[in-house]
Amino acid sequence: MQAVVKDEPGSGAVFENWPQPKPGLHEVLVRVEATSICGTDMQIYDWRDWVRDRVKPPFVMGHEFAGKVVEVGPEVSDLRVGDIVSGETHIFCGKCFQCRTGNAHICERMKLRGVDTDGCFANYHRLNEQTAWLNDRKIPIEVASAQEPLGNAVHAASSAEISGKRVAVFGCGPIGACLIGLCKSFGATSIFGVDIVDYRLKLAADMGATTLLNAGEVKVVDEIKRLTDGHGVDVFFEMSGAEPSFQQGFEVLRPGGTAVLFGLPSKRIEFDVENWIVFKDARVRGVFGRRLFETWYETAEVLKTGKVDLSRVITHRFNLDEFSKAFALMKSGRCGKIVMYPNRKHSA
Ligand SMILES: [Zn+2]
Ligand SMILES: [Zn+2]
Structure with a gap:
């Protein structure tokens, strides 16, 4: 072969x-x-x-x-x-x-x-x-x-409370875009899609992001703060692994919020433990793979019921x-x- x-x-x-x-x-x-x-x-x-x-x-x-x-x-x-x-x-x-x-x-x-x-x-x-x-x-x-990467998104989405929440997804590649679709279907009120590639922001829009932010063109932290009355978001999903995303994401995470980390940085990055986590009383969840086989059953259900149109x-x-x-x-x-x-x- x-x-x-x-x-x-x-x-x-x-x-x-x-x-x-x-x-x-x-x-x-x-x-x-x-x-x-x-x-x-x-x-x-x-x-x-x-x-x-x-x-x-x-x-x-x-x-x-x-x-x-x-x-x-x-x-x-x-x-x-x-x-x-x-x-x-x-x-x-x-x-x-x-x-x-x-x-x-x-x-x-x-x-x-x-x-x-x-x-x-x-x-x-x-x-x-x-x-x-x-x-x-x-x-x-x-x-x-x-559906395997959709499973990553399902695992990420089930790691935080989304219904009625304001969420920011940093990194709108296929998994980030699927996650946006899930956030929409699970009832998030605002979904900020952040990326530096317009093509991917379009994907984010297709999947239901309510605000698109090109991090190369606008001040993401200022914009999200402005649009959330200065509070920031309830949930920050890091799906890109890019160092600035960690910084911006934790800055817009409201105190008491949840950060869900999936992206892999290409090298060790600086991490402000006191301001990003301790002083914020933040919850941080790492997401690796899919829960076996719970996530696969949930993913199959998402596909079957059309909650997320993966073909897009x-x-x-x-x-x-x-x-x-x-x-x-x-x-x-x-x-x-x-x-x-x-x-x-x-x-x-
Ligand atoms: Zn994969
Ligand atoms: Zn084992």
């Missing part, structure tokens, strides 16, 4: 022949019908610091996908050939303290798909039944692929062998979610 392979340390990746995996006892073989690019993939592609310390090339990149089961291992109990599945990225052990106390998403022995194991930017992908998610056949295949966030489509074009587009920021097709030709 062919795959997008991180073949050696350094930036970039190659498209090359790779042995087709065989499913083990508890695994299925999936023909990948759609696979989407995540911020994590971009960081691996760019060879960011944490990547350098963690990954061991060569391996197949990618973790967001939807595909058809074409072969089933002998001990697999609930999946059948022909099922349409996706996979949880956090491959948990099921046995450690965290797994056994309802926190499998932060398993002590966790491996990440497409980071610590071979991923899904390929014709076929080997999937352990434990991390598989059976999709509703009515969900379009690219939407099923992108999917803006570009490529064949898998065009991956370098896709990564370049992603780097420009002028896109939402990008979906790639390994097993059919696509022109768009």
